[in-house]
Amino acid sequence: MILLTAVVGIIQLIVAVILAVVALYIGFSVFGRITGDVDEQKELAKGNVAFGIVVAAVFVAIAVVVQSGITGIAVGVSKASAVGLMSVDGLTIIGIAIIQLVLGVLLAIAAIYLALTILDKLTTGLHEFEELKKGNVAVALEMAGVIIAVALIIQSGIVGITAALG
Known part of the structure; x- marks a missing residue:
């Protein structure tokens, strides 16, 4: 039983790493795509701190959401092992957990896109991405806050889905 638990844990770790990199x-x-004609890699290469802050916020936001989804997969694998990992019920439980993670990541990306679009509409006299190109750290912090706040809200939803499946 200990060996099975260790193998399941290693598989979960491998899946988590793969999903994190892909996400x-x-x-x-x-x-x-959101930034339009801005070359993010070029901005980062020239040391644009403002752009670095926003890119870091995007990565943190995605990590928060992926972490919640991985927790859902761990719960799913535990339940599946109770009914038999390779049984129809076990595979169904694991499949639902993976779908939950994928939906969570897609929702997070869509929500970040929507939040930044709405922020752009609310700040009519301010063109955020142009300001980022200029290195405006205040705008970067504003955008980073929006991105991370959206991720935390999405994370709560994913945790709720995990609890409902439990």
């Missing part, structure tokens, strides 16, 4: 890649790619 961060997707998040950075989507962020690139």
Whole structure:
């Protein structure tokens, strides 16, 4: 039984690492679409601290959401092992947990995009991404706060889904 638990734990770790890398890649790619004609990598390479703050906030936000989803997968694997990992019920439970994680990441990315779009509309006299290109740290902190706040709210939803499945 201890060996099975260790193997399940190692598999969960591997899945978590893979999903984290994929989610961060997707998040950075989507962020690139949000910024429009700004070359994020170029801004980071020239040491634009403001851009670095916002990119870091995107990564933290995605990590918060992925962490919640991984917790859901851990709960799912534990339940699946109780009914048999390879049984129909066990595979269904694991499948639901993975779908929950994927939906959580997609919702987080969509919510960050929506929040930044709404922020742009609310601050009519301010063009956030132009300010970031200029290195405006105040705007970067504002955007980072919005991004992280949205992630924390999404995380609560994912935790709620995990609890409901429990």
